Amino acid sequence: MAKLRVAIHKLTSCSGCQLAILNQGAQLLDLLEDIDIVHFIEGGLYEPDASVDLALIEGSVTTPEDLQRLQHARSNSKLLVSIGACATSGGVQALRNMQDERAWKQAIYAKPEFIDTLANSTPIKAHAKVDFELWGCPITIEQLNNLIRQLRFGTLPIDNKEKLCMECKRRQQVCVMVTRQAPCLGPVTRTACGALCPAFGRACYGCFGPSEQPNGKSLGKRFAGLGLMPAQIAQRFASIHSQSPDFNEQYHHWQALDPKLSEEDKQ
Ligand code: SF4
Ligand code: SF4
Numbered sequence: 001m002a003k004l005r006v007a008i009h010k011l012t013s014c015s016g017c018q019l020a021i022l023n024q025g026a027q028l029l030d031l032l033e034d035i036d037i038v039h040f041i042e043g044g045l046y047e048p049d050a051s052v053d054l055a056l057i058e059g060s061v062t063t064p065e066d067l068q069r070l071q072h073a074r075s076n077s078k079l080l081v082s083i084g085a086c087a088t089s090g091g092v093q094a095l096r097n098m099q100d101e102r103a104w105k106q107a108i109y110a111k112p113e114f115i116d117t118l119a120n121s122t123p124i125k126a127h128a129k130v131d132f133e134l135w136g137c138p139i140t141i142e143q144l145n146n147l148i149r150q151l152r153f154g155t156l157p158i159d160n161k162e163k164l165c166m167e168c169k170r171r172q173q174v175c176v177m178v179t180r181q182a183p184c185l186g187p188v189t190r191t192a193c194g195a196l197c198p199a200f201g202r203a204c205y206g207c208f209g210p211s212e213q214p215n216g217k218s219l220g221k222r223f224a225g226l227g228l229m230p231a232q233i234a235q236r237f238a239s240i241h242s243q244s245p246d247f248n249e250q251y252h253h254w255q256a257l258d259p260k261l262s263e264e265d266k267q
Contacts (some may be wrong), residue, residue, distance in 0.1 A: 001152055005052040007039035009073045010119065010125055011059030011066040012093060013068035016091045016138040017084035018042040019056055024141050034148050054079045054151065062093055062121040074128040081091070081147065082124040085137035095120040098176040100252070103180060123243065132156050137207040137240050143192060151222060161212035163187055164204055167195040176203055183223045183236060188214035188246070216250040230257035 010018060022043060024031065035054075039047040048069075055077035061067050074080055085091045096104060097120045105112035125131050134143045150157040164186035168175060173195055176182040182203035184197070189204050190211040197204045210216075216237065223233045234254035237247040 003033075003055050004035045004148065004151060005050070005071065006035045006054045006056065007047070007050055007052045007077065008036050008037065008056045009039070009048075009058065009069065010041060011057065011070060011087070011124075012062035013057070013059030013086045013091065015042055015128050017087075017136075020138040020141065021033065021144065026127075027141060027145070031148060034152055035176050041059075050076065052077045054081065055220050057087050057124050060090045060093060060123060061066070061118065061127050062095075063117050066128060067118070070124065070128055074103050079151070080124075080128065081134060082130050083134045083144075084206065085135065085209065085240050086121075086136050088133045088244075089241040090121045090123050091137070092131045095238065096245045097121060099240070100266055121243075125206065132159070132241045135190060135209040143223045144233045154227055155167060160192065161190045163193045163211040163214075164189045164193075164195055164198075164208070167191040167193075168198050171195055171199070173198050177202060178203065178227075181226050183228055183233075185219070185236060187219050188216050205239055206247065207240050210246040214246045216246055217253070220250050222252055230254045232262065234258065 008018060008021070017040070018040070022028070037043065037045060038050045038052060039045055055073045057070065057073060057080060059066065061070060082088050089120070090097065101119065105115055109115055125133070132147065134147065137267065138141065144151045169185060170196070176198050177184040180201065184198065184205040185206035186198065188211055189206045190208045192208045212236035220237070221234050223236065224230070231254070234251045237250040237254070241247050242251060
């Protein structure tokens with residue numbers, strides 16, 4: 001079976017998903033039995049024009065250059081997979097989509113006119129055909145291995161959108177929402193991390209993105225019952241995957257209920 005030729009591209013991101021790949025250590029050597037990585041700047045390989053079987057794209061489209069590089073990568077690859085929160089839903093940098101971008105630039109940068117960004121930070125699928133998505137911040141190696149293995153058999157992996165709570169149950173983890181009144185996003189977050197945060201007694205903050213059929217409306221009400229104010233509930237839905245439609249809807253719903261907002265702000 002021929003190895004897959006793979007390019008790993010980075011757009012606007014923290015490079016965490018690329019590091020998750022590099023941090024595999026010995027497992028990376030096993031993965032290289034199945035793939036030839038031809039472009040991976042973080043790993044010291046630079047061939048941005050190479051034609052490949054698979055392009056893995058990390059990062060969101062935030063600058064005009066991101067858009068050009070994405071289009072180039074798409075035209076050079078048979079399959080394109082977005083990896084990580086930035087690529088799948090815009091990531092943390094997409095929080096600016098919900099604020100006055102000009103005001104932030106003025107407040108943060110001494111020379112805001114030097115900042116050349118698009119109006120919004122957007123996921124890959126907003127600009128190019130995406131064949132599959134690996135959600136997570138960062139992705140796990142198991143997700144990547146699974147993808148590569150399935151592609152070598154000529155198919156795509158099953159997109160596991162099961163809720164994190166199911167993982168807690170399988171691992172016999174004590175629920176932090178029931179026992180500690182912690183505002184856990186597990187009931188609306190897709191599983192992939194092994195319920196890492198609840199295993200350490202902490203609430204999930206949703207870094208693997210929305211699960212199948214997420215009932216954010218009910219969960220938000222539960223958070224209110226735990227004593228969170230509307231703005232705090234809005235923030236929980238707007239941390240990492242603020243631009244996924246399900247979490248974005250809950251953000252706006254609870255933000256509009258914040259009594260501190262003026263009528264003008266709410267419009
Ligand atoms: S700790 Fe969170 S993820 Fe686990 S069962 Fe409770 S609500 Fe669900
Ligand atoms: S428990 Fe939630 S926040 Fe923690 S790693 Fe898993 S998905 Fe991310």
